[in-house]
Amino acid sequence: MNTRPNRRALLTGLSATLLTASCGLPRSGPNKRELFSGSVLRQGDAFVVQVNDLVTRATAVQPALGFSSKFINASPLGSDTIRPGDTLALTIWENVDDGLLANQGANATQLQQVQVDSAGYIFIPYAGRIKAAGNTPEGLRRVITAKLDTQTPDPQVLISRTAGNGATVSVMGAINGQGVYPIERPNRTLSAMIARAGGVSIPAEVAKITVKRGSMAESVWLKDLYENPRMDIALRDNDVILVEKDKRSFTALGATGSQARVPFETQTLSALEAIATVGGLQPNLADPTGVFVLRNEPADIAMKVLGRTDLVGDQRMIYVLSLTEPNGMFLARDFAIRDGDTVYVTEAPFVQWQKMLSALTGPLGTANTLNSLAGN
Known part of the structure; x- marks a missing residue:
């Protein structure tokens, strides 16, 4: 019995089927x-x-990342600026024997525990309610002196801050030293505070810095912060600095x-x-x-x-x-x-x-193998 024509027809049909289905190949x-x-x-x-x-x-x-004018135009915060919650010690000298504030026989008055209230004010007898927050001790001294000068001749005032947390910022994220840091004279700007916290722990090319201040939050690339001095903004009390890797x-x-x-x-x-x-x-x-x-x-x-x-x-x-x-x-x-x-x-x-040829020659090789086995 001659099986060659049947085999040829089978292979021809198989080839046509594979060609038609070639779009379904892996x-x-x-x-x-x-x-x-x-x-x-x-x-x-x-x-x-x-x-x-x-x-x-x-x-x-x-x-586009960068800080707006509200951030850029903020002036550096002095390290000796008085803030709500601070406790002050005042010494007031009067150039008379019977002064307004001093006890009998003394010409100096000490006010040791004067706390700045939540609104930023203090109360001094005969001077009234005075805005202390935002002033330096020297600035507040001048204000109190001017207020008392109308009450007693040539008053002399000495002010020091005895307690208070001062201004702080929170640094978090991909930073080597997360934590809360005081704003001091060497680290009053963003780049200085990042350095104070040990620097970033991710490659600088993909580091993004976000500063949250009140209801505002703005960001800058770390590389732009170092290349553009305008982006090195002054910090404010309660700022939150977040360092994170680019998420793109x-x-x-x-x-x-x-x-x-x-x-x-x-x-x-x-x-x-x-x-x-x-x-x-x-x-x-x-x-x-x-x-x-x-x-x-x-x-x-x-x-x-x-x-x-x-x-x-x-x-x-x-x-x-x-x-x-x-x-x-x-x-x-x-x-x-x-x-x-x-x-x-x-x-x-x-x-x-x-892929299509492999699909064709694979069955052909299998068929030849089967034929060889059948002929034995």
């Missing part, structure tokens, strides 16, 4: 054709844009060295750097003409990229980079990656052909 994600099919021009819901110099400029937006990240998928959610390691990150961060393109899989960056783009940026004025809300954008173009590597170097981006690299077309 792969790391969609191919270029499938991504392009999601374009608005093809009834999809994403704008597919080829990256050029205009696109790199329009999308080069990075998070992007996701790498497809034919790259690794597929993962990747945190930013620098303040700015280009598409080329992002690819390098995950180990580059897989040389036996990746299509260098199929590097895609997927993001939800704010309407104002999307309209600049697309040259439109009618968009509302975030837009789904698919940016296409071809590293084989004459300036493709430069464009990838200049194109900025932002928080939440997905960097996807498609597989080269020949990879799918190889």
Whole structure:
């Protein structure tokens, strides 16, 4: 019995079936054709844009951090400034034998426990209620002297602070010495206080400093703090300083060295750097003409990229980079990656052909083996 025609028909049918089902072969994600099919021009819901110099400029937006004028314009706090809760000791001399305050036969009066109330005031007999908080001991001395001068001739006043916590700030987060620190003359500014607390415990390139003052909270990159003296703000009582690592990240998928959610390691990150961060393109899989960056783009940026004025809300954008173009590597170097981006690299077309051929030759080898065994 001749089984060759039947065998040939079987293999032909098998080949046709594999060719039809080639799109179902294992792969790391969609191919270029499938991504392009999601374009608005093809009834999809994403704008597919080829990256050029205009696109790199329009999308080069990075998070702006820095302190407002309310923080910047605050003057340094003196280390001897009187504050609510402080306890003062006052000695008042009067240039008469029978003074207003002194006991009989004495010309000096000592007030040892004068506490500054929660509103910042103290009470001095014959001088009245006086605002002490915010003054230095010397400034308060002059105020009290002027008040008493109308009551007794040539009064002399000496003031010292005997107790009180003074102004403090709380330092926490990724810092080597978390704790509560007093504002003293050497550490009245933000950078000095960070140094006083032992410095940051994370790389400076990704360190973000947030200062909470009352109901306000503003942030600055540590690198900008050292490079821009205006950002080195004066501290205030009860400030909270939080040091934390940059939380931005992007996701790498497809034919790259690794597929993962990747945190930013620098303040700015280009598409080329992002690819390098995950180990580059897989040389036996990746299509260098199929590097895609997927993001939800704010309407104002999307309209600049697309040259439109009618968009509302975030837009789904698919940016296409071809590293084989004459300036493709430069464009990838200049194109900025932002928080939440997905960097996807498609597989080269020949990879799918190889997979399909393997699927074809695998069953063929199995069939030949079975035939050999049947003939024995």
